[in-house]
Amino acid sequence: MTVSSAGRRERKKAATRQAIADAALRLFLLRGYDQVSIRDIADAADVSTTTVFKHFTGKEALVFDEDEEREAQLMAAVTQRAPGQSVLDALRRHFLDTWIRIETHPQRAEFAHLVESTPELRAYAERMWTRHTEALAAAVADAFGAGHDDLACAALARYVLDIPALVRGRHDLQVAVETIFDLLAHGWRPPATG
């Protein structure tokens, strides 16, 4: 029975994890982050509170269950860019094409609002996002054969990862992203004022 039962444990584990994440998100959206306790989530998912912590490092992590994917996409944008395309250009395209699309997806709206309206989550999201700085910096450095501690690469990585926070709430994300990349490519210029 090795084949048919292979990974039953894995699947059940994944199912439990998903049940917890689903229950958490549902309750958070329904009542607000602060108004939901781990106990509530555990009950809704029909597990014990300790089991919740076996699957997630903390309450905040329950909200951001699918972040590795987006990091991977970002990394891929650099490492698997079209031949002849510059790193900066690859990143710009990634933001304009992939990132904006995801961010403006209708389903994303209420989730975004949840994060937006909970200071604790906003802080966590930002931390989580900028935490990928090292990985992206390494990818950029590799693209140039520079050392992983190269300052210019680290700066580019961080500045690019700041973009989501910077353009948040702008009416025209497209224009906003272009503005930032223009600054990164050509240097900062004073704003044009009447």
Add this chain to the structure above:
Amino acid sequence: MTVSSAGRRERKKAATRQAIADAALRLFLLRGYDQVSIRDIADAADVSTTTVFKHFTGKEALVFDEDEEREAQLMAAVTQRAPGQSVLDALRRHFLDTWIRIETHPQRAEFAHLVESTPELRAYAERMWTRHTEALAAAVADAFGAGHDDLACAALARYVLDIPALVRGRHDLQVAVETIFDLLAHGWRPPATG
């Protein structure tokens, strides 16, 4: 006796606050952040634990008791820059002159190590620092008569405030800071290799 006794309450309050902050820092440096409870601090300062929270918003805030000052300095660097000096230049000078001097001050070393070695504090410090983005962005925007929501100004503010995190741990802060400002002024260039 209006003069000599004026604000005795104020002074006592300030004294209590200081006693708490001092006790906290002393214990943190002695035993490490995680190994000190609010209870310990309250006992050392001879107040109740609730009093601690009357003066400080949370445990982390006990460590960063004097941050408004540095924000004010930064703001002043922009608003009170020498005539004819560009904003970017004023900021560069501020970092090279004032910021590096403070950061490399001997007394600062053990404090820096405490923050450095406590992930919770590192995250908090970064958040605290970048939280001033709005204020700095407004100051920069004012310098150009632009609106307070001007994206280019917001980006510059955030990117400048990222500098401490970016150059942390570099052997030559001077060079590191110059590198970043060069990027901000003239755009990003691939690192020179081979």
Add this chain to the structure above:
DNA sequence: TACAAAAGTGCAATGAGTCAACTAAGCAAC
């Protein structure tokens, strides 16, 4: 079948942070 690893449970404990009712010190006006 028997055994080891992993998933999950229950329970108790720690520690941060909040709340409400109370005490007492400062301060002002009379």
Add this chain to the structure above:
DNA sequence: GTTGCTTAGTTGACTCATTGCACTTTTGTA
């Protein structure tokens, strides 16, 4: 000075996140 308002501080109980431990159940495997 005494009356009375304001506010710092106290006390103790409470909620909740998070951890550790000992235990049971399930699953994979020899």
